Amino acid sequence: MTIAGVIGGRDVTPWHIEQAEEVGRLIALKGSLLICGGLGGVMEAACKGAKDSGGTTIGILPEGDRTKANVHVAIPVATGMGVARNAIIAQTADVLIAIGGSYGTLSEIAYGLQFNKPVIGLGTWAVQGVIAAETAAEAVEMAFKSLLHEEGR
16 A cells, blocks of 8 residues: 655645645545654645545654544554654655645655655655656646556566
8 A cells, every 4th residue: 555645844835734634635635644743744644634535644753652643643653752753754654745834844855765665746845856746636646646656677
């Protein structure tokens, strides 16, 4: 089963929320699990979109308390690791979709690239290796196409 990572910030605009919900919805409709940081902002919106569409969501939390996860996380994983949990998200995901974000998102992007994972960017950091998308639908389509390409190697 494919695990798609959605990474992005807690401080978001309505556009980020809309895009993240749609990305989550489309990931669920593809039959993929969704993994994220499990908190608010992009993470919560993506989980909401996935859950509302029948998907399963996994939240890798920085705290040691599972109850800190947003209400749309089906499987909360309390790490007590702080931002070091970003490496777990990037390593576990087969592909990452970054939406907006600040330095935490940048670190997840860097981990993803370092772990040779496809990283799709939607209104996020312009980093060499990140494949830019314009819409949620395009981001998810690119993500799953990149997985097929990886499997074909």
